[in-house]
Amino acid sequence: MTRALFGEVLLFFLPFAVFAVYLVVRRRNPLRVAAWEGSVSWLAIAGLALAVLALVATGVVSERSTGSFVPTHMENGRVVPGEFR
Numbered sequence: 001m002t003r004a005l006f007g008e009v010l011l012f013f014l015p016f017a018v019f020a021v022y023l024v025v026r027r028r029n030p031l032r033v034a035a036w037e038g039s040v041s042w043l044a045i046a047g048l049a050l051a052v053l054a055l056v057a058t059g060v061v062s063e064r065s066t067g068s069f070v071p072t073h074m075e076n077g078r079v080v081p082g083e084f085r
Contacts, residue, residue, distance in 0.1 A: 011054050012047035
């Protein structure tokens with residue numbers, strides 16, 4: 001679960017990173033607040049849109065199991081891991 005959330009956080013910050021690269025290419029200092037004024041809200045909206053689209057795409061494309069879940073249990077003195085059947 002942490003890995004999935006980490007991916008969404010990276011997608012959220014992707015527009016900010018691209019804009020910082022754009023500022024460097026345009027020979028502006030990306031560490032100055034004046035370079036970011038007026039762009040932060042649009043970058044945040046773009047980042048949220050990317051994260052939501054990735055979550056929706058993951059939900060649509062992910063593998064679904066149609067069986068029931070059998071939890072971890074003991075059989076003949078051995079631990080049998082949980083699985084879908």
